[in-house]
Amino acid sequence: MTSVSAAHSAKDYKSEVKPVWCPGCGHFGVLAALTKAFAYLELPKDEVVTVSGIGCSSRIAAYLDGYGFHGVHGRALALAAGLKAARPELTLVVAGGDGDGFSIGGNHFLHACRRNMDMTYVVMDNEVYGMTKGQASPTTEPDWSHSKLTPRGTGVPRFQPAAIALAAGASFIARGFAGAPNELVRLLVRALEHPGFSMVQVLSPCQTYRPEQKAWKQAVHPVEEPAPADPSEAARLIQSDDGLALGVLYAQRLPVYQPRNRVEAELADLEAEFLLSTTPP
Amino acid sequence: MSCAITGSGGSGAVTAGSMILEAAARAGHYGLMTRSAGPQIRGGESAAMLRFGPQQITCMGDSFGILAALDWGNFSRFAGEIPLTPATLILADPDAGQAPAELEPYRPQIHWIQLRELAASRAGGRFNMVAVGAIAAAAQLPLAAVLEAATATLSRKGAEVVAAAHECIRMGYQPPSAAGAQVDGLATTTSAPDTSVAAAPPQRWNISGNEAAGLGGLRGGVRFVAAYPITPATEILEWLAPRITRLGGSLLQAEDELASINMIIGSSFGGVPSMTATSGPGLSLMMEGLGLAVASETPVVVVNVMRGGPSTGIPTKSEQSDLNIALYGLHGDAPHLVLAALDIADCVLTLHWATQLAEQLQSVAIVLSDQLLGQSRAIIDPPDTPEFNLGRRLATPPEAGQEYQRYQLTAEGLSPMSRPGQPGLSYTADGLEHNQAGTPSSLADDHATQLAKRRDKLTGFAPGPLWAEITGSGELCLLTWGSSHGAVLEAAEHLTAQGRPTRVIGLRLIAPLQSQALRAALAGTQVWVVELNQDGQLYHYLRAAAVLPEGTKALARPGPLPLRPAEIIRAITQESAHDQC
Numbered sequence: 037m038t039s040v041s042a043a044h045s046a047k048d049y050k051s052e053v054k055p056v057w058c059p060g061c062g063h064f065g066v067l068a069a070l071t072k073a074f075a076y077l078e079l080p081k082d083e084v085v086t087v088s089g090i091g092c093s094s095r096i097a098a099y100l101d102g103y104g105f106h107g108v109h110g111r112a113l114a115l116a117a118g119l120k121a122a123r124p125e126l127t128l129v130v131a132g133g134d135g136d137g138f139s140i141g142g143n144h145f146l147h148a149c150r151r152n153m154d155m156t157y158v159v160m161d162n163e164v165y166g167m168t169k170g171q172a173s174p175t176t177e178p179d180w181s182h183s184k185l186t187p188r189g190t191g192v193p194r195f196q197p198a199a200i201a202l203a204a205g206a207s208f209i210a211r212g213f214a215g216a217p218n219e220l221v222r223l224l225v226r227a228l229e230h231p232g233f234s235m236v237q238v239l240s241p242c243q244t245y246r247p248e249q250k251a252w253k254q255a256v257h258p259v260e261e262p263a264p265a266d267p268s269e270a271a272r273l274i275q276s277d278d279g280l281a282l283g284v285l286y287a288q289r290l291p292v293y294q295p296r297n298r299v300e301a302e303l304a305d306l307e308a309e310f311l312l313s314t315t316p317p
Numbered sequence: 318m319s320c321a322i323t324g325s326g327g328s329g330a331v332t333a334g335s336m337i338l339e340a341a342a343r344a345g346h347y348g349l350m351t352r353s354a355g356p357q358i359r360g361g362e363s364a365a366m367l368r369f370g371p372q373q374i375t376c377m378g379d380s381f382g383i384l385a386a387l388d389w390g391n392f393s394r395f396a397g398e399i400p401l402t403p404a405t406l407i408l409a410d411p412d413a414g415q416a417p418a419e420l421e422p423y424r425p426q427i428h429w430i431q432l433r434e435l436a437a438s439r440a441g442g443r444f445n446m447v448a449v450g451a452i453a454a455a456a457q458l459p460l461a462a463v464l465e466a467a468t469a470t471l472s473r474k475g476a477e478v479v480a481a482a483h484e485c486i487r488m489g490y491q492p493p494s495a496a497g498a499q500v501d502g503l504a505t506t507t508s509a510p511d512t513s514v515a516a517a518p519p520q521r522w523n524i525s526g527n528e529a530a531g532l533g534g535l536r537g538g539v540r541f542v543a544a545y546p547i548t549p550a551t552e553i554l555e556w557l558a559p560r561i562t563r564l565g566g567s568l569l570q571a572e573d574e575l576a577s578i579n580m581i582i583g584s585s586f587g588g589v590p591s592m593t594a595t596s597g598p599g600l601s602l603m604m605e606g607l608g609l610a611v612a613s614e615t616p617v618v619v620v621n622v623m624r625g626g627p628s629t630g631i632p633t634k635s636e637q638s639d640l641n642i643a644l645y646g647l648h649g650d651a652p653h654l655v656l657a658a659l660d661i662a663d664c665v666l667t668l669h670w671a672t673q674l675a676e677q678l679q680s681v682a683i684v685l686s687d688q689l690l691g692q693s694r695a696i697i698d699p700p701d702t703p704e705f706n707l708g709r710r711l712a713t714p715p716e717a718g719q720e721y722q723r724y725q726l727t728a729e730g731l732s733p734m735s736r737p738g739q740p741g742l743s744y745t746a747d748g749l750e751h752n753q754a755g756t757p758s759s760l761a762d763d764h765a766t767q768l769a770k771r772r773d774k775l776t777g778f779a780p781g782p783l784w785a786e787i788t789g790s791g792e793l794c795l796l797t798w799g800s801s802h803g804a805v806l807e808a809a810e811h812l813t814a815q816g817r818p819t820r821v822i823g824l825r826l827i828a829p830l831q832s833q834a835l836r837a838a839l840a841g842t843q844v845w846v847v848e849l850n851q852d853g854q855l856y857h858y859l860r861a862a863a864v865l866p867e868g869t870k871a872l873a874r875p876g877p878l879p880l881r882p883a884e885i886i887r888a889i890t891q892e893s894a895h896d897q898c
Contacts, residue, residue, distance in 0.1 A: 051745075053756055082740045087583070097745050098757060103737040104745035105586055106757075108609050111579040114571065118580030119737075121567050122541045123587040126737055147572040299565035303535060306560050307699070310522035312342050312469075 044078045046071040051101040056092070062214030062240030062249075063093050066160050069217055070100065070129065073224035084127045087116040089141060091133040092167050093160035093240065110141030113148040113157065120153045124294050127228065128155035135165045138174040138195045149204035151293050152232045158224070159197065159235065160214070162242035162249065170245035182245070198274045198285050201235045202267060207290040208234035209270070210263075211282050213256045214241065219282060226284060232292045239280070252280065259283035318346075318456050319368040320383040321399045322448070325390030326361045329445030332470070333387070334365025335694070336449050339466035340458050341369035342696040343518040349374040349661075351693040351879075353398050354633050355391070362391035364398065373697065375660040375803030379883040381405055385452050387432070387445055388413040392420075397878055406493055408451050410444065428455075428493040435488045441481035449482075450489025460490050465518075522697050526690030527552035527594075529664035529700075530620050531560075534592045536665065536702070537672025539618065540566030541591040543580035545573055545599060548632040549688040550622035553594040574599040578606030581617045585610075586746055588736030590676055590709075592618035592668075597626045597639050600683075604646045607681050611651040611771065613746040614679040614724070614734070616709065618672050623687040623799075625877050634877030635688035637799045638850035643683045644828055644858060650768055652775045653681035655828035659786055659802040661695040667825055670705060670783055677707035678774050679734060685827075687849075689800040689879055709734055712742050722753040726766060730774030775829045784826040787838055791818025793889070794842035798824045798855055801880050805847050808885035824855070835864050844869040847885060851875040 049071035057063050074084060081102040088094035090109035097104035107115050116130045130148075137145050137159045148157065163180075165171040171185045174195035181189045201209050208230040212220040220238065227234035239256065241249035259277070263284035264270040270286035277285075320337065324330035331352055338350045348369035355361035366381070368374050380400040385408040386392060396419050401407075407423055409416060410432040416424065430451050436442035446467070453463040467482045524532075531553045534542075542561055544554035558568045566589070571577035574595055581591035595603065600621045610617045623639045625631030643655045654674055658667040664686055675682040712733035715721045723744035725732045732753075735742030749757040750764050758764075786802070789809060797805045802823040809819040822838055844866055846856040853873035859865050872888050874880075 080740075082743055083738050085737050086745075098747065100745075101743065103743045105583065105613070106745055106747040106749065107579065107582070107613075108605050108748055111575060111606065114576035114579035115583035115586075117569060117576070118541065118543055118583030118585075118591070119587045120583075121569050121580070122584035122589040122591070123737060126587070143572055144576055147576070295562070295567035295569070297562040297565050297567055299563075301560075301563035303564065306535070306563070307532065310524045310528070310699075312339070312518040312521055312523055312696075 044075040046075045049074045049081055049101055051099055053098045055099055056095055058244045060243040061092070062162060062238075062242070063096065063160055065214035065217055065220065066093070066158065066238050066240055067096055067099055069220040069224055070158070072221045073228060076221065076225055077228055079127055083125070084129065085119060086129045086131055087112045087119065088130065089132045089136040090167070091136045091165070093131060093133040094136055096131045110136050110139070111144060112136070113141060113144040116155055117148065117151065117153055120155055121295055124296060129158065130155055131158045131160070133173075134159060134161040134163060134175045135173040138197060142174070146200070146204045148233055149201050149206035149235070152205065152207055152290055153293050154231055154233070156224070156227045156234045156236065159237050160240040161197065161237050162240050162246055164242050164245045166242050166245055196274075197235070197237045199271070202270055202274060202286055205290070206235050206286070207232040207288050208284070209286040210234070210236045210284045212236055212238045213252060213282055214238055215253050216256065216282065223284065230287065232290055256280045256282050259285065263287045318370060319366070319378050319381045320385065320452055320456060321364060321366045321381045322385045322387065322452070323362070323364040323392055323395050323399070324387030324445070326357060326363055328387040329443060330363050330387055331365045333385070333445045333449045333452070334367055336463070336466050336470050337452055337456070337458070338367055338369070338694060338696065339469060339523060340453055340463040341367070342521060342523055343462040343465050344458050345519055346370055346696065347373050347521070348696040349377070349693060351377060351689060353395060355394065356633060362394055364395045366399065369696070374695065376807055377879065377881065379881050383408065383452060383455050385448050386413070387448055389417050392417050406455055408448065408455065408493065430489065432489070436485055438488070439481055439484045441477060442485045443482070444485075446482045446485035447489035450486035451491065451493070453486070454490045455493045460487070463490070520699065522699050523694060524661065524697060525552065525692065525694045526658070526661040526664045526686055527622065527692065528556045529661055530594065530658070530668050530684070530686055530691070531556040533665040533668025534618060534620075534672055535561065535564065536669040537618070538590040538676065538708070539592045539672055540564065541581065541584035541589045542566070542568040543571045543577035543591070543593045544568055545571045545577045545595065547596045547599045549624055549692050550594040550596045550599075550620065552691065553620060553622070574602040575606065578603040578617070578619070582606060582610050582613070582615050585615050585617050586737070590616065590672060592620065592672065594620040594622065596622050596624050596632070597630065597642070598628070600639060600642060600646070607653070607683070608647045608649060608651050609748040610681045611647065611653055612748045612750070614732070614771065615746060616675040616679050618668070618675050618682045618684060620668065620684045620686060622691040623685060625875070631877050633688070635800065635879060636850060636876030637685075637687055637801065637848050638854065638875065639685060640798075640827070640850070640854040640858065643685055650772070652772050653683065653828065654678070654775070654826070655683050655685070656826055657685040657799045657824065658690060659799065659823045659825060661690055661693060662697040662700050663825070664690060665700045666703070669703070673705040673707040676709045678778060679709070679731065680775060685799060687800050711735070712739065714741050720754070723755045724751060724753045724767060724770070726753060726770055729777050730770045780826055780831065784824070784831040784834060785838070786823040786825065788821040789813060789818065790820050792842055793817055794820040794822060794839055794844045795847055795885070796822045796824070796839070796844055797847040798827065799848070801847055801849050804880045804882050805885060807882040811882060811886055812889070827855075830862050830864070832862055832864050839864065839866055842866070845872055845889060846870070847872045847880065849874065849876050849880055
């Protein structure tokens, strides 16, 4: 895993743009792990496209060298679906945060899972909206009272990314931790290699608004290999876990959606349909 | 010749109308068929309105020569859409019951024909086919053309269905004998229907505005479409779905309009010309995405088939009230293209041109159509196939020591665009303000230069003569847009014939406004701005741009009833009389 050819070194995939992230932010680890995974797979960097939405983590598109699209809040998966339909040969990475993916982009998340187009979705989950200075996100625990917006906590149960991805039909579900870089690279490589929609939820601590997430380092624990390929088994695993189990939670070969159409007609053939003599209205 | 066919859902009014239109086309006429329907999926009322004749037809007339009522269910809902005169021939079935009260003044004009009884005499016979025969006879369409139209319309249902329809049409094909009825522009009841053999059909097209819009996109090079269904735009997407794939392209059904606009941004970023189609509520949802396309200079085309608004409004009926959102719906200084198709045939040209402009200018094109164009069918001459050859300016590998800059400042504001996969030309497209390299920047200087670049590329290009259709000349000038163009043209013809020479300007390119050319075209005339919305949206836009001469008047009223020529003439002549008092 650590042996990377000279032609594909991790730093080749990094751009020169300086991240806006706070010192100690988990997202630095995710950026490093992604570049290592690309290098390991020797992906031609001009054929990898990173698509993201809005939020601290979504800035990652500009920090990776190669093509990228830093779009609007919550719509990265939709933009990526259009790009993949038009250009199936490209490797697509969609990256963002918990608010971007599970709140404003929740509907696209569901449909990306069931559409199962070949792309890797990396959600940097820090259970908070960082860019707007610390509000509760869908994955925040209900009694977290450190936001001015919800001073008594949200009082709303947490969004369960893995369980919902499974229910929505995702074919690869994994959880990583920004503080476990080698394991994260391995997970990302498997996700990139998986044909179809792969979701990797990365626990990525926010030093500024969720300093208590430092404790994740001690609390995370690996799941048993191999990952279940049976959805009911995976559901049991996901539902019984504390949200801190790391590894592949579900992997299954499911039909990949990809329109591939050959040219079999000219425009003139279509236009002939309108002629009175040939085709009924 | 004009004719309205009404009936409750399932009575086959629209099928009958389609067949009459096809028959008229085969008899050598041009034609137009509009539809009106209630909101019900099945079982609601529906009406087909037709007009045909020797010249191209782009609007309904002021009244109908024939009304064929297949039944009286919900007839009153259509009364406003089907103006009758003392010369209208009314065809009705005595088995459908008494005519409703609003037809009382026209009672002597009713020609009773046993549609149901005649149909029942033939196994598999349908009474709407008997009505087709009766309407065709009253309209003096040759029987052979009607039978051919029936074959063409029904052949996929099998030979027996066609045979039964033919027999019903023959039974219905008898001269109308309503006492006192004089069908406008036609022989009276005494002349025999034409039963001669039809010649080969002319080389014309039978096409709806929605099909025409889809075709225009394909002609412009569109090879990816994202689709979310919405009335009255869905037929564009349904027409494209099986056809774009045959051209090697693809169509994705989106989960909502937020997804569809972002999908086409993604595919266009990938280098494939892309479009979607929607109506008002969907366009509202797309606004943030459209801003992203403007900021990232990603070409996309959105067709908005307008319906009555605001909110859910009147989904099945027409209005021209989305000009404001098309022009002003985006936040920030976000210049983009706004075009409007002037008639059904023009949907082909306008979409073709809009797609090419969007590609060339790396811009958003919002193209306005409306229910009256989209869901109507016309018999037209096959539209010309202009060669625009505009297309996207593609980046080439930078010279040694040079870095590719996606948003490089150039004289005309256009920077070469790369596509993912091209080595050495990578960039990250961004909705954040950026510098020439595409790197996010909040510096005042970067903001000012990039804003100006995005403005100048649109104001600096020369669109050529297609920006408007200018017809005739005179001291009176009717300035209009969209589907109202047809009624305005006809009104102008009448006014000119009455000794008031009238010019018509139909705006095709609404933004960027061609102010100089428009001022020149309006000079020295009394201008009326005519449109189908309450607030006079085009009028106010042009006022703000200071292109309208002193004393310009607005004729604006909401839909869903389309503007009719006589209404326009009346408004103008009354106002002129008032001015002289």
